Each structure stands twice: as C-alpha cells, then as structure tokens.
Amino acid sequence: MSGKKDSAYRVMVVDDSAVIRGLLTRALEEDPEISVVASVANGQMAVSSIGRSDVEVVVLDIEMPVMDGLTALPKLLEARPGVQVVMASTLTHKNADISLRALRAGAADYVTKPTSGSALNSAEAFKRELTEKVKVLGAAARRRLGVPKPIGPSAPRAVPAPRQIVLRRAPAIGPRALAIGSSTGGPQALLKVLGELKGPLPMPIFITQHMPATFTALLAEHIARVSGRPAREAVDGEVAVAGTVYVAPGDRHMRVEPVAGGARLRIDQGPPENFCRPSADPMLRSLAAVYGARLLTVILTGMGADGLKGCQEVVAAGGGVIAQDEASSVVWGMPGAVATNGLCHAVLPLDRIADHLKPLLARSAA
Known part of the structure; x- marks a missing residue:
C-alpha cells in the first residue's frame, strides 16, 4: 500500500483471493488520486479494521469465507457512517441478485469482475470502470464525512459557487x-x-x-x-x-x-x-x-x-x-x-x- 498520496481517496479492498486483491490494488494504485490503504481477505477482517484507516471507499467481494460481503455490508456502514461501498463479483444470476440486495441495503454501486478468460479489452474496461466509480464515490464519501476534496500539489483552488437552480412552471395537463x-x-x-x-x-x-x-x-x-x-x-x-x-x-x-x-x-x-x-x-x-x-x-x-x-x-x-x-x-x-x-x-x-x-x-x- 502506498503512502505517497496524502490527498488521494483512501480505499479498502476485500476479497478472499490474494490474486484478485493484488489485481484490484494494482489497478487502483495506477491512478494518482487513489491509494489502497487496506487489503483484507474476508468481511470480518474488513469490519475489524475499517475504523483504523480512515477508509472512504470499500471494494467488497460477495462470496468469502468467515463473513461474506452481504453480511459485512451493514456492519461496515455502521462502523464508518458515510463510507461508500462498491460490491464486486463475477456476473452470475446469483451474484447479480445478491448485488441488488446489497444496493437496497446501502451499497453505493457494483462492478462485475472479469473472468480468467476475459479478453484484454474487457479487463481494461473493468479497470476504467472501477477507477472511475471509486473516484466519484470517494468524492461523495468526503462530502458525507466532511473531508476536503483532494486538490493535488498545486496551491488551493477557489471552489466555484454553486449554480443557481431556476425552476420552470409545471405542465398544466396530466401525463400519460x-x-x-x-x-x-x-x-x-x-x-x-x-x-x-x-x-x-x-x-x-x-x-x-x-x-x-x-x-x-x-x-x-x-x-x-x-x-x-x-x-x-x-x-x-x-x-x-x-x-x-x-x-x-x-x-x-x-x-x-x-x-x-x-x-x-x-x-x-x-x-x-x-x-x-x-x-x-x-x-x-x-x-x-x-x-x-x-x-x-x-x-x-x-x-x-x-x-x-x-x-x-x-x-x-x-x-x-x-x-x-x-x-x-x-x-x-x-x-x-x-x-x-x-x-x-x-x-x-x-x-x-x-x-x-x-x-x-x-x-x-x-
């Protein structure tokens, strides 16, 4: 895990496969705005360690021994309110159903892990999707946790004023x-x-x-x-x-x-x-x-x-x-x-x- 990016989004990777944890970590660490600060093998370890590393986003596998992702999810949200959880699984009917149940239970999003036989462009697309979602959800976590948004090595930049919302008149007739x-x-x-x-x-x-x-x-x-x-x-x-x-x-x-x-x-x-x-x-x-x-x-x-x-x-x-x-x-x-x-x-x-x-x-x- 890298300590070089103090302003980077802080991520925990949870997967029972050491190979997958390594792949996810390397994919995320390639982006200078992301730092993987914890990597653990099951939900119980994630729950035990989440409070010690100021995690903002958790990439959470579904099927794991000791404690699976669906069981761990509410415990993680309770242990660190405001943390954003991305469910990660292979694309099967069972895992898709579990992912939807996880989304109803408070997970923010999901990614489907490429299989061992996936083409290279599929794996690259997965890396882009994962990285994009982690950064967007990291920003959302910082708003909820009250942590400043990372601004990189340059001098602090002025935050633009929010755009004013101008409402239109509602339609006069009912919809069909x-x-x-x-x-x-x-x-x-x-x-x-x-x-x-x-x-x-x-x-x-x-x-x-x-x-x-x-x-x-x-x-x-x-x-x-x-x-x-x-x-x-x-x-x-x-x-x-x-x-x-x-x-x-x-x-x-x-x-x-x-x-x-x-x-x-x-x-x-x-x-x-x-x-x-x-x-x-x-x-x-x-x-x-x-x-x-x-x-x-x-x-x-x-x-x-x-x-x-x-x-x-x-x-x-x-x-x-x-x-x-x-x-x-x-x-x-x-x-x-x-x-x-x-x-x-x-x-x-x-x-x-x-x-x-x-x-x-x-x-x-x-």
Missing part, C-alpha cells in the same frame, strides 16, 4: 407516460420511489438504469415485488400497457414508436450514448416524440449527464422534468445536469419524489 433515468445509486432510489407509488397507475412507466443484462432482468423483478405492479425487461415489438413498468435491457437501448392510442417498444443495440447502453437520452427523445406534453420525466442519482439532451427535448415538447436533489443523491451528475440547466419544475429529496408525483399522475385522465 412516466419515464425515469438513473445510474449510480439508482436501484435503491428506483425501489424507494416506485415502492411508494402504491395504487393503480393509468399509464406505462419506462425506466433506463445503467446496468448489464443479467442485472436489469432482476431489477425488474425487484421492482415488481416492491411496487405490486407488473414490471419486466422491455421486449422489442410489444405495445406498452398502462400500469406496467418497462426496464431497458442491459446493453440495449429502449425506444418507443407511436401506435394507435399509445407506444410500441423498440429495443436495439445502436451506438452507446454518453458512454452508456442503455442510455436515457434515446429513450427520452422517442418518448417526447410520442407523448409530447403528456410525458413526465424523473432523473435520479447517477454519474455523468445522460438524460440532459433527452430532457431538453421533453421540455421543448411541453413535458415535465423532476430531478433528485444533491443532498439525497449518491452522485449528483445526471440530476444535477438537468437541474442546473433550468429544465426542472421540481428538484426534490428522494423521500419526497413519490408524494410529489402522486397528484400529477392523478391528473392523467384529464
């Missing part, structure tokens, strides 16, 4: 479709919002969450359980049905095209947008073209600015946009982009979004 875009921190945010939207909804709900394919099918199952309404991965060619939740499949964009009285789903592997597939922008563009002013959009926590261009088209068509606020977001990238560009009629804490939606959705028959 609800669209939601999310990324980092999104699964738990989605489950909270949709779990609180009880009762029948006379409209389809379209969701783009940045996830691989195995995860999106399971996410739909979790949404169905917490919301009490049908939810599934979208299927190309099906006609959207009121009251049903459609989740964009992993590695596929979800768009819609008009049909009599509604929309038909189209699933494709077009080029990534905003480095994402699925991406919220193509979904929102197509929904705005079909539903116009009768589209209501919610942008939840996530890295980057996916959804910004799509929301511009939603607003141009007369639709409404709501964003999650910065304080309740794991990462205020996607919602911050739409909020600070003047596209929202409301910017709200996560626990107030469902209550804000209810009267708007009740006007849908008007």
Whole structure:
C-alpha cells in the first residue's frame, strides 16, 4: 500500500483471493488520486479494521469465507457512517441478485469482475470502470464525512459557487407516460420511489438504469415485488400497457414508436450514448416524440449527464422534468445536469419524489 498520496481517496479492498486483491490494488494504485490503504481477505477482517484507516471507499467481494460481503455490508456502514461501498463479483444470476440486495441495503454501486478468460479489452474496461466509480464515490464519501476534496500539489483552488437552480412552471395537463433515468445509486432510489407509488397507475412507466443484462432482468423483478405492479425487461415489438413498468435491457437501448392510442417498444443495440447502453437520452427523445406534453420525466442519482439532451427535448415538447436533489443523491451528475440547466419544475429529496408525483399522475385522465 502506498503512502505517497496524502490527498488521494483512501480505499479498502476485500476479497478472499490474494490474486484478485493484488489485481484490484494494482489497478487502483495506477491512478494518482487513489491509494489502497487496506487489503483484507474476508468481511470480518474488513469490519475489524475499517475504523483504523480512515477508509472512504470499500471494494467488497460477495462470496468469502468467515463473513461474506452481504453480511459485512451493514456492519461496515455502521462502523464508518458515510463510507461508500462498491460490491464486486463475477456476473452470475446469483451474484447479480445478491448485488441488488446489497444496493437496497446501502451499497453505493457494483462492478462485475472479469473472468480468467476475459479478453484484454474487457479487463481494461473493468479497470476504467472501477477507477472511475471509486473516484466519484470517494468524492461523495468526503462530502458525507466532511473531508476536503483532494486538490493535488498545486496551491488551493477557489471552489466555484454553486449554480443557481431556476425552476420552470409545471405542465398544466396530466401525463400519460412516466419515464425515469438513473445510474449510480439508482436501484435503491428506483425501489424507494416506485415502492411508494402504491395504487393503480393509468399509464406505462419506462425506466433506463445503467446496468448489464443479467442485472436489469432482476431489477425488474425487484421492482415488481416492491411496487405490486407488473414490471419486466422491455421486449422489442410489444405495445406498452398502462400500469406496467418497462426496464431497458442491459446493453440495449429502449425506444418507443407511436401506435394507435399509445407506444410500441423498440429495443436495439445502436451506438452507446454518453458512454452508456442503455442510455436515457434515446429513450427520452422517442418518448417526447410520442407523448409530447403528456410525458413526465424523473432523473435520479447517477454519474455523468445522460438524460440532459433527452430532457431538453421533453421540455421543448411541453413535458415535465423532476430531478433528485444533491443532498439525497449518491452522485449528483445526471440530476444535477438537468437541474442546473433550468429544465426542472421540481428538484426534490428522494423521500419526497413519490408524494410529489402522486397528484400529477392523478391528473392523467384529464
């Protein structure tokens, strides 16, 4: 472990394989803004040592002896409130389900470890993804822990004043479709919002969450359980049905095209947008073209600015946009982009979004 980067984000790696711990550590330490300050072989060791190293991000394996990752997760969050946890596992149906349960229990994000037979470019993509997520979540941890953001060897830089958020007027007519875009921190945010939207909804709900394919099918199952309404991965060619939740499949964009009285789903592997597939922008563009002013959009926590261009088209068509606020977001990238560009009629804490939606959705028959 390196002690040369005093301002670097402090990371703990937890994995029962010494080889994997070494690979993760080397991948992270290649970035000058990251320092791996602890490397342990199971959840019990992580819980015992987390308080001794000022850890800001934990990369936590799922399957380990003595104490597995899912058992260790709440103990780590209790031992160091504000720490950000990234679940790491191979991409299997079982591990994807456990990862989603971990996200509901407080993990901030997940990464899928490349297998021994993975191509070199797959391994490099994993390293980039892991490094990016650790730095973004490290910054989030510092906000929660009250630690200054690293500024490197140069003289302290002035922090720019936050951009003023100017709200638009809410649409005067009720929506006939609800669209939601999310990324980092999104699964738990989605489950909270949709779990609180009880009762029948006379409209389809379209969701783009940045996830691989195995995860999106399971996410739909979790949404169905917490919301009490049908939810599934979208299927190309099906006609959207009121009251049903459609989740964009992993590695596929979800768009819609008009049909009599509604929309038909189209699933494709077009080029990534905003480095994402699925991406919220193509979904929102197509929904705005079909539903116009009768589209209501919610942008939840996530890295980057996916959804910004799509929301511009939603607003141009007369639709409404709501964003999650910065304080309740794991990462205020996607919602911050739409909020600070003047596209929202409301910017709200996560626990107030469902209550804000209810009267708007009740006007849908008007």
